[in-house]
Amino acid sequence: xxxxxxxxxxxxxxxxxxxxxxxxxxxxxxxxxxxxxxxxxxxxxxxxxxxxxxxxxxxxxxxxxxxxxxxxxxxxxxxxxxxxxxxxxxxxxxxxxxxxxxxxxxxxxxxxxxxxxxxxxxxxxxxxxxxxxxxxx
Numbered sequence: 001x002x003x004x005x006x007x008x009x010x011x012x013x014x015x016x017x018x019x020x021x022x023x024x025x026x027x028x029x030x031x032x033x034x035x036x037x038x039x040x041x042x043x044x045x046x047x048x049x050x051x052x053x054x055x056x057x058x059x060x061x062x063x064x065x066x067x068x069x070x071x072x073x074x075x076x077x078x079x080x081x082x083x084x085x086x087x088x089x090x091x092x093x094x095x096x097x098x099x100x101x102x103x104x105x106x107x108x109x110x111x112x113x114x115x116x117x118x119x120x121x122x123x124x125x126x127x128x129x130x131x132x133x134x135x136x137x
Contacts, residue, residue, distance in 0.1 A: 002061035002133070005049055005084055009091040013054030020046040021065070021084075021131035023098060031129070035070070037101035038078045043108055044100050047082050047131060049090065059133035065096070067127040071120035076103025079111040081120050082129065095120075 003011060012019055023031070028044055037044070049060060062084055069081035069088075079097040081088055088095050095115040099108040 003058050005060040005062055006091050008058050008060040009050045012050045012057040014052060015054035015057070017053045017055045017057060017135050017137050018051045019049045019053045019057055019059060019133075019135050021049065021060070021062070022046050022134045024130040024132065027130055031067070031127070034127070035067075035080065035100065038072055039076055039101040039103045039106075041102045041104065041106075042100070043102060044080075044098060046134070047084070047096055047098055050092065053135070055135075055137075057135070059135060061133070063131050063133060065129050065131055067098070067123070067129055069120045069122040070100075071097075071115055071118060073110075073114045073118070076106040077110045077114050078102070079115060079120075081115070081122075083126065 066083045067080045068083045072078040078100045080100050082096040099111040
């Protein structure tokens with residue numbers, strides 16, 4: 001059986017891989033209609049669990065989450081906040097999220113800093129999202 005997200009993050013080791021969950025491609029288009037991107041470059045790709053992980057790090061067992069909120073810095077970074085197993089807190093202390101859209105010149109990793117620096121808007125109702133455990137470099 002695959003480890004939980006917390007166990008996978010703890011066993012990830014060190015390397016140049018990222019352990020994440022890919023957004024279900026069939027659901028992605030529906031979610032983009034439901035939450036129109038604010039900025040010109042649409043990302044809406046994945047939820048990071050752990051960066052700088054070993055290439056053979058175990059993938060987490062979870063495959064469902066909930067979009068529970070939204071944040072944007074008004075300058076080109078927009079993210080959807082995600083709850084995994086009832087929490088928005090990643091094991092590294094940051095916030096589970098999907099970088100939703102970016103303005104030219106901005107990068108997806110800036111979502112982490114934005115979410116650490118400002119409050120995000122919580123939705124009245126969570127939106128279920130299907131996710132596929134994955135890894136990339």
